[in-house]
Amino acid sequence: MASLPEETATIQGVDFNARATAVYLGTDTGKVYKYAIAQRELIASQTLSVGEGVSVEILYCLNYLQGKDVFVAYGSGAAPGKELMTLDFDQKKVQHFPIGDNDVYGGEICQIMATPDSEFVLLGVPATSSFCVFGFDKYKSALSLQKRVHIDGFRTFEMDRHATQLVFLNQRCR
Numbered sequence: 001m002a003s004l005p006e007e008t009a010t011i012q013g014v015d016f017n018a019r020a021t022a023v024y025l026g027t028d029t030g031k032v033y034k035y036a037i038a039q040r041e042l043i044a045s046q047t048l049s050v051g052e053g054v055s056v057e058i059l060y061c062l063n064y065l066q067g068k069d070v071f072v073a074y075g076s077g078a079a080p081g082k083e084l085m086t087l088d089f090d091q092k093k094v095q096h097f098p099i100g101d102n103d104v105y106g107g108e109i110c111q112i113m114a115t116p117d118s119e120f121v122l123l124g125v126p127a128t129s130s131f132c133v134f135g136f137d138k139y140k141s142a143l144s145l146q147k148r149v150h151i152d153g154f155r156t157f158e159m160d161r162h163a164t165q166l167v168f169l170n171q172r173c174r
Contacts, residue, residue, distance in 0.1 A: 015059040017069045026056025050094050060112040074109040086141045097143045110156040115163040124157050
């Protein structure tokens with residue numbers, strides 16, 4: 001059984017890579033660790049630091065990127081407070097992107113999902129009733145806001161695996 005190098009770190013976000021050969025662990029100390037399933041060990045050389053004081057709360061693996069382990073992540077705690085990031089483990093590259101315009105639409109993200117080809121990344125920000133669609137540039141691992149839709153009262157959303165249906169869930173019903 002492997003343990004994290006930082007004994008005080010708490011795991012916040014977890015996701016498999018696209019080939020399910022590794023599990024990535026996001027922590028409240030701003031680090032993301034790779035755990036190799038077949039070897040049953042933490043790969044110390046495959047650790048990314050996303051920023052001082054950032055708690056990595058959500059990790060979402062993007063599929064079909066030519067064998068690369070690329071994630072979209074959400075973290076909180078750093079100035080200005082909320083972070084949307086792309087993490088490219090092969091290039092050891094972390095990029096930060098604004099969630100909202102001058103924090104007008106910023107807030108806590110409830111869910112991150114992507115289309116099967118990873119061309120679009122979808123995320124929900126219930127505090128501002130915002131559902132955001134970002135374009136994803138596979139060559140630069142960069143996000144760009146394409147569309148923001150106002151949807152009253154949702155808490156989270158779900159999408160089928162073919163990206164043909166979205167269901168918005170609120171406190172009472174869907």
